[in-house]
Amino acid sequence: MKPYAATFGGAKVLVAGGLGFIGSNLALRLIELGARVTIVDSLDPDYGGNFANIAGDEPRLDVVVADLRDRERLPELVSGCRYVFNMAAQTGHVDSMRRPINDLEINAAAPLMLLEAVRAECPDAVVVYGSTRQIYGRPEYLPVDERHPLHPVDVNGVSKQAGEGFHTLYHQVYGLKTAILRLTNTYGPRMRIRDARQTFIGIWLRRVLEGDRFEVWGGQQQRDLAYVDDVVEAALLAAAVPAAHGRVFNIGGAPPLSLIDLANATIAANGGQGGFDIKEFPAERKSIDIGDYWADDNLFRRTTGWSPAVDLATGLKRSIDYYRANLARYL
Amino acid sequence: MKPYAATFGGAKVLVAGGLGFIGSNLALRLIELGARVTIVDSLDPDYGGNFANIAGDEPRLDVVVADLRDRERLPELVSGCRYVFNMAAQTGHVDSMRRPINDLEINAAAPLMLLEAVRAECPDAVVVYGSTRQIYGRPEYLPVDERHPLHPVDVNGVSKQAGEGFHTLYHQVYGLKTAILRLTNTYGPRMRIRDARQTFIGIWLRRVLEGDRFEVWGGQQQRDLAYVDDVVEAALLAAAVPAAHGRVFNIGGAPPLSLIDLANATIAANGGQGGFDIKEFPAERKSIDIGDYWADDNLFRRTTGWSPAVDLATGLKRSIDYYRANLARYL
Numbered sequence: 001m002k003p004y005a006a007t008f009g010g011a012k013v014l015v016a017g018g019l020g021f022i023g024s025n026l027a028l029r030l031i032e033l034g035a036r037v038t039i040v041d042s043l044d045p046d047y048g049g050n051f052a053n054i055a056g057d058e059p060r061l062d063v064v065v066a067d068l069r070d071r072e073r074l075p076e077l078v079s080g081c082r083y084v085f086n087m088a089a090q091t092g093h094v095d096s097m098r099r100p101i102n103d104l105e106i107n108a109a110a111p112l113m114l115l116e117a118v119r120a121e122c123p124d125a126v127v128v129y130g131s132t133r134q135i136y137g138r139p140e141y142l143p144v145d146e147r148h149p150l151h152p153v154d155v156n157g158v159s160k161q162a163g164e165g166f167h168t169l170y171h172q173v174y175g176l177k178t179a180i181l182r183l184t185n186t187y188g189p190r191m192r193i194r195d196a197r198q199t200f201i202g203i204w205l206r207r208v209l210e211g212d213r214f215e216v217w218g219g220q221q222q223r224d225l226a227y228v229d230d231v232v233e234a235a236l237l238a239a240a241v242p243a244a245h246g247r248v249f250n251i252g253g254a255p256p257l258s259l260i261d262l263a264n265a266t267i268a269a270n271g272g273q274g275g276f277d278i279k280e281f282p283a284e285r286k287s288i289d290i291g292d293y294w295a296d297d298n299l300f301r302r303t304t305g306w307s308p309a310v311d312l313a314t315g316l317k318r319s320i321d322y323y324r325a326n327l328a329r330y331l
Numbered sequence: 332m333k334p335y336a337a338t339f340g341g342a343k344v345l346v347a348g349g350l351g352f353i354g355s356n357l358a359l360r361l362i363e364l365g366a367r368v369t370i371v372d373s374l375d376p377d378y379g380g381n382f383a384n385i386a387g388d389e390p391r392l393d394v395v396v397a398d399l400r401d402r403e404r405l406p407e408l409v410s411g412c413r414y415v416f417n418m419a420a421q422t423g424h425v426d427s428m429r430r431p432i433n434d435l436e437i438n439a440a441a442p443l444m445l446l447e448a449v450r451a452e453c454p455d456a457v458v459v460y461g462s463t464r465q466i467y468g469r470p471e472y473l474p475v476d477e478r479h480p481l482h483p484v485d486v487n488g489v490s491k492q493a494g495e496g497f498h499t500l501y502h503q504v505y506g507l508k509t510a511i512l513r514l515t516n517t518y519g520p521r522m523r524i525r526d527a528r529q530t531f532i533g534i535w536l537r538r539v540l541e542g543d544r545f546e547v548w549g550g551q552q553q554r555d556l557a558y559v560d561d562v563v564e565a566a567l568l569a570a571a572v573p574a575a576h577g578r579v580f581n582i583g584g585a586p587p588l589s590l591i592d593l594a595n596a597t598i599a600a601n602g603g604q605g606g607f608d609i610k611e612f613p614a615e616r617k618s619i620d621i622g623d624y625w626a627d628d629n630l631f632r633r634t635t636g637w638s639p640a641v642d643l644a645t646g647l648k649r650s651i652d653y654y655r656a657n658l659a660r661y662l
Contacts, residue, residue, distance in 0.1 A: 071432075097504070100497075152496060158493055162439060165483060165488075173618050
């Protein structure tokens with residue numbers, strides 16, 4: 001039995017960004033566990049929110065389409081909540097350079113507003129904040145643990161670092177039960193595949209399923225990949241295990257591999273169908289690329305007992321099966 | 332001759348926060364050096380902006396009352412500038428906890444907007460950003476050098492850290508000539524003395540000049556103090572010395588002393604007139620207090636040749652003389 005089996009039953013839970021990739025997978029898992037789940041999502045067309053992500057489960061979810069920056073909405077949304085999962089984010093690195101203020105608002109100001117609402121309305125709630133390995137910048141050593149210096153290389157990293165800072169601060173000053181998860185590249189059903197805005201794997205899957213070749217930029221970069229169900233499990237444990245509160249954790253995944261190996265694994269998961277071309281990095285992307293990254297997530301494993309359960313081949317196969325069955329809803 | 336003597340003559344310069352404490356002292360020094368100075372200041376009544384700070388010099392300054400958050404105004408303000416000094420800030424620590432979004436907007440979003448405007452309009456300009464030792468949080472060792480970890484203990488520290496991060500980033504990605512100065516407690520003519528919002532020394536001076544006793548909270552904390560003319564000199568050098576661009580520097584000042592010793596020095600500077608009472612820290616302030624702090628500023632001294640020129644007794648005496656002559660304009 002999961003350590004959190006009884007934790008979420010009957011609990012009021014808010015999932016911000018709950019129509020998006022990780023948020024929707026988390027919301028669906030929470031209703032399986034018996035939680036009363038409210039989703040808030042801006043449905044900004046540039047990001048991951050998509051009603052297809054909860055298709056068939058709408059009756060079991062309370063869905064509010066609102067922007068977290070609309071702070072008047074927040075007190076009502078968090079009132080009575082025992083858990084708040086903030087998975088609402090602007091994740092695009094190039095996008096963050098093109099629209100920097102927007103990135104700061106979504107990734108730092110909105111989380112701060114949400115913390116203020118929690119402090120006022122439900123100060124005993126646990127707040128789990130979905131952060132990113134992007135705040136480390138280019139790794140100085142590998143694997144990257146939580147003591148690695150933070151040298152963000154794009155606006156997204158600076159904004160998320162501030163978002164984290166507010167969570168740490170509200171724990172220290174006000175005693176809020178916050179937990180911060182620095183996620184690596186996450187993939188799986190319900191990610192955005194229309195383009196590469198959320199993750200490059202999204203557009204790879206789309207191309208493969210449409211019978212087109214995809215592009216691999218660079219190709220030698222080593223990355224770890226986390227399957228979304230494992231990330232959802234991590235978020236639930238971060239909420240349920242008191243020893244995780246007030247802390248910052250890396251969440252990694254499969255052993256690192258090069259993007260070329262990942263591209264080959266993607267084609268293998270598609271029954272060997274597909275192909276790719278290796279391209280030079282575009283200039284505006286190269287200037288903010290972080291190179292190789294993989295996480296040391298032993299702190300989280302030790303603290304919560306978590307470990308990833310889905311290997312890369314399985315995860316890719318499940319992803320392809322999901323999008324093959326639902327492709328039209330994601331284009 | 333100062334190394335920057337010829338640098339500023341005839342140059343168009345923007346001083347953001349230029350009606351405030353450090354900003355106005357800087358603007359006045361720049362017009363002495365022959366610069367064409369535009370001041371932009373929001374004149375928010377909670378902060379340091381005060382027309383008294385430029386009394387008599389209005390004809391030599393171009394003053395624009397505007398909030399940097401009003402981003403449509405920024406391109407025109409920075410157009411043609413060779414130097415941009417951003418001394419516009421929300422500096423109150425307790426205020427930052429009471430109005431956290433406001434702090435983030437002023438200390439992170441507005442500087443980001445200003446950087447965007449510089450990038451578009453005057454990418455060769457030097458941008459000097461007035462930051463704060465607050466981002467270090469409670470020192471782990473003393474004196475604090477620039478390698479000290481950043482663990483802000485209030486919203487102000489998190490916001491200013493993000494403000495810094497954007498300057499570093501815009502240097503690395505776009506090649507902007509930014510320089511960041513982490514200032515310690517600064518005092519001198521033109522600071523806000525109406526209350527303790529800008530610095531506790533302000534209210535001490537007011538009380539002393541009004542013949543009232545002032546309060547010292549705690550009293551054993553050790554702090555270094557920088558006289559404003561020395562900080563102005565540091566800002567000019569940070570702009571003028573290319574080796575300072577793209578970097579972060581502590582700016583310290585007089586040797587550290589306890590607040591009780593500082594209180595006694597303040598009374599001595601007032602001809603021995605005045606008295607104070609030692610009080611317990613108020614709870615909301617204690618939770619975010621950083622304890623002892625003094626800066627190791629050798630990096631900046633080595634890089635630019637700067638050293639503080641005004642000792643504490645002289646600086647306090649000048650401050651008292653200034654406010655004795657101008658008290659009514661600062662109440």
